[in-house]
Amino acid sequence: MLAxxxxxLLVILLLIVVPVGWLAWQSIYxxxxxxxxxxxxxxxxxYWRSFALTxxxxxxxxxxxxxxxxxxxxAANAVPRGWSVVIxxxxxxxxxxxxxxxxxxxxxxxxxxxxxxxFLRYLDVIGEPLALVHNTLGTVVxxxxxxxxxxxxxxxxxxxxxxxxxxxxxxxxxxxPAQAFFRIFLPLSLPGVLAGCTMVFVLxxxxxxxxxxxxxxxxxxxxxxxxxxxxxYNQFGAASAVAVVLLVSVLLIxxxxxxxxxxxxxxxxx
Amino acid sequence: MKALSPxxxxxxxxxxxxxIYLILPVLIIVPISFSSARFLTFPPPSxxxxxxxxxxxNPAWMQATQVTLTVAAFTVLIATxxxxxxxxxxxxxxxxxxxxxxxxxxxxxxxxxxITAVGIFFVYVRVGLVATMPGLVLANxxxxxxxxxxxxxxxxxxxxxxxEMVARxxxxxxxxxxxxxxxxxxxxxxxxxxxxxxISAMDETIVALFISGGQYQPLTKRMFTALRDEIxxxxxxxxxxxxxxxxxxxxxxxxxxxxx
Numbered sequence: 184m185l186a187x188x189x190x191x192l193l194v195i196l197l198l199i200v201v202p203v204g205w206l207a208w209q210s211i212y213x214x215x216x217x218x219x220x221x222x223x224x225x226x227x228x229x230y231w232r233s234f235a236l237t238x239x240x241x242x243x244x245x246x247x248x249x250x251x252x253x254x255x256x257x258a259a260n261a262v263p264r265g266w267s268v269v270i271x272x273x274x275x276x277x278x279x280x281x282x283x284x285x286x287x288x289x290x291x292x293x294x295x296x297x298x299x300x301x302f303l304r305y306l307d308v309i310g311e312p313l314a315l316v317h318n319t320l321g322t323v324v325x326x327x328x329x330x331x332x333x334x335x336x337x338x339x340x341x342x343x344x345x346x347x348x349x350x351x352x353x354x355x356x357x358x359x360p361a362q363a364f365f366r367i368f369l370p371l372s373l374p375g376v377l378a379g380c381t382m383v384f385v386l387x388x389x390x391x392x393x394x395x396x397x398x399x400x401x402x403x404x405x406x407x408x409x410x411x412x413x414x415x416y417n418q419f420g421a422a423s424a425v426a427v428v429l430l431v432s433v434l435l436i437x438x439x440x441x442x443x444x445x446x447x448x449x450x451x452x453x
Numbered sequence: 454m455k456a457l458s459p460x461x462x463x464x465x466x467x468x469x470x471x472x473i474y475l476i477l478p479v480l481i482i483v484p485i486s487f488s489s490a491r492f493l494t495f496p497p498p499s500x501x502x503x504x505x506x507x508x509x510x511n512p513a514w515m516q517a518t519q520v521t522l523t524v525a526a527f528t529v530l531i532a533t534x535x536x537x538x539x540x541x542x543x544x545x546x547x548x549x550x551x552x553x554x555x556x557x558x559x560x561x562x563x564x565x566x567x568i569t570a571v572g573i574f575f576v577y578v579r580v581g582l583v584a585t586m587p588g589l590v591l592a593n594x595x596x597x598x599x600x601x602x603x604x605x606x607x608x609x610x611x612x613x614x615x616x617e618m619v620a621r622x623x624x625x626x627x628x629x630x631x632x633x634x635x636x637x638x639x640x641x642x643x644x645x646x647x648x649x650x651x652i653s654a655m656d657e658t659i660v661a662l663f664i665s666g667g668q669y670q671p672l673t674k675r676m677f678t679a680l681r682d683e684i685x686x687x688x689x690x691x692x693x694x695x696x697x698x699x700x701x702x703x704x705x706x707x708x709x710x711x712x713x
Contacts, residue, residue: 187542188554191535191598198595199560202572209575251471258468273472277479279699281656283673284692287680288478291485291689298481331475360460389565391659396680406567413571413663423575426568433565 203430210423220424230408230425237405240323240394241387247327248334248383249376256338256375271339278332286396289325290316293397317399325393330386334379341375342368374444381440385433405429479696486689504690513675514691521671523586525654528593533647535594536601541631543602544609558602561595566659569596574663584666592660597650604649608642645706652699 210220224230259270277285292298293316300312315321345368353363391406398404403411405425412422457465486504488497508514539558543551561569573592574583582588612635620630636643658673665674672695676688 184542184546184548184551187538188551191539191558191602192554194535194591194595194598195557195560198573198591199564199569200557202576203564203568205575206568206572251474254464254467255471258464270468270472273476276700276703277475279652279703280479280696281658281673281692281699283656283658283676283680284482284696285478287676287684287688287692288482290680290684292478292481294684328474328478331471360458385565389567391567392677396677406565409567409571410662413574419575422571426571429565430568433563437563 206423206426209419210427213420217420220420221428223421224424224428229403233403233405233408234428236402237388240319240326240402240404241384244323244326244330244387245380245384247323248331249380251327252331252334252338252379253376256335256342259335259339260342274332274335277328282329282392285329286325286393289321289328289393289397293321293324316397317401319398319402321397321399322394322402322404325397326387326390329393330383333382333386337378337382338372338375341372341378345371377440378444381436381444385436388433389429482689482692482696485686486693488686488689491686504686507687508690508694511687514672514687516668517670517672517675520586520589520665520669521655521673524589524593524671525651527590528597528654529647529651531590532594532597532601532650533643536598536646536650537605537643539598540602540605540609541635544606545614555602559599562599566596570660570663573660577664583664584669586669588664589661589669589671592664593650593654593657596657596660597653600649600653601643601646604642604646605639608639612638648702648706652702655695655698 211217224234255270255274259267259274262270290297294300295312295314297315299315300309303309304312315324349367349371350363353367354360358366389406390404391410394402394404395407395410398407406429408425409422409429412418412425484497487500487502489499489501489503490497536558539554543555543558577583577588582591616638617630617634620634621627625633656673657671658677661671661674662677665671672691676691679685679688
């Protein structure tokens with residue numbers, strides 16, 4: 184049996200374990216051991232601001248995705264089967280569209296001469312085009328769009344397992360629909376909420392394409408610090424240290440969350 | 454049909470708005486790609502195929518397309534057997550270490566892709582795999598493995614291993630019984646896993662940004678570079694074609710799953 188898994192394991196070992204190990208090594212060793220790069224992350228403003236911004240954006244994106252995703256998952260769970268297939272299909276289809284394609288679509292929609300600005304000007308709602316993109320707003324709008332399926336799918340899977348009888352039992356004991364929802368359904372759906380929020384938050388922490396293309400150079404997320412240090416400044420040590428801090432944050436979140444919900448629930452969606 | 458309460462109507466409207474938000478950006482690229490205008494105007498002044506012509510007549514785009522398709526094809530050919538073998542071993546073996554193996558195979562989904570990309574770049578620089586075809590294929594095999602493993606494991610869950618025991622008790626060896634009894638019953642999950650690995654390789658951008666170069670640049674890398682410079686409707690044409698390809702593949706995968 185071990186012989187059967189070894190080729191796959193070898194690929195994982197050589198292409199992800201070794202590279203990440205190399206990063207970690209490079210972040211502390213350059214002609215001798217040094218903590219210089221980590222010291223810089225702690226003391227230099229650019230790094231601090233970028234980490235803070237990344238966590239802020241990820242939190243905002245997660246909250247928005249939950250607010251938008253919950254009603255959709257709830258509806259998909261509540262409507263007759265035919266309709267729920269339609270809803271889920273509409274959720275999953277963008278999922279399998281390239282992130283790059285969707286970033287382009289958002290550029291086309293949001294830019295100064297884009298579809299939304301032209302439409303609003305046509306309606307005479309605005310005189311000057313709004314700055315919808317090349318800023319944090321554009322990044323958030325597109326990122327929520329890309330990550331929303333990761334919220335809806337675990338929510339839906341959890342809601343499916345909540346027995347309908349429970350709500351009926353609550354109603355027969357005198358709960359009105361709002362009470363039944365808030366005191367029975369919502370608490371039972373919390374594992375799905377946690378799974379969805381974890382996935383969205385963690386994916387957002389490492390997001391690269393949307394902030395790079397839609398952030399207009401002002402929204403410097405951690406992933407962009409990594410790539411700039413590699414591509415522009417050839418600072419491999421600094422890039423590695425930033426990557427290690429990001430990875431440790433992500434793994435810590437997974438470890439903490441796995442105490443509450445099984446990781447299969449978080450990861451098994453795509 | 455129950456009477457619609459205000460809460461229900463609010464829910465329906467909220468749900469519809471979110472679904473529009475989800476699907477509109479995917480659809481909007483189609484009319485843009487058929488527009489005759491050089492700059493983005495909506496609705497398009499008139500329809501034309503000029504951006505498709507632009508795409509098909511540009512050697513750089515064609516070369517990139519060829520790279521993408523080659524990489525995706527090799528990724529499927531390598532990742533599918535590796536993933537099937539691993540998933541089979543994980544589901545059949547009672548060794549405790551298999552739990553760790555399972556987690557290890559999901560690592561590509563856990564580690565932020567930007568970190569994987571930079572790490573692979575550093576390693577490739579050392580071993581001379583930057584800007585090569587094998588380098589691109591290997592990286593995509595790694596990224597595609599989890600999809601095959603997840604899909605095949607799900608398929609094996611509904612498969613009764615006793616059937617394979619029967620085949621073996623009747624004299625087949627393990628390998629033959631796998632191909633004769635097990636594989637035919639999980640083949641739709643295998644196909645779905647392979648299709649997802651293909652789409653993953655076709656859409657992969659970030660690793661390619663770091664490790665691809667020269668004549669071995671996939672479509673996504675060229676698109677990314679083009680998007681950073683200026684927005685050219687040729688990208689809309691390519692995006693439309695890529696999206697259409699993804700949709701057809703996903704439909705194919707889910708149709709196969711349903712038949713199982």
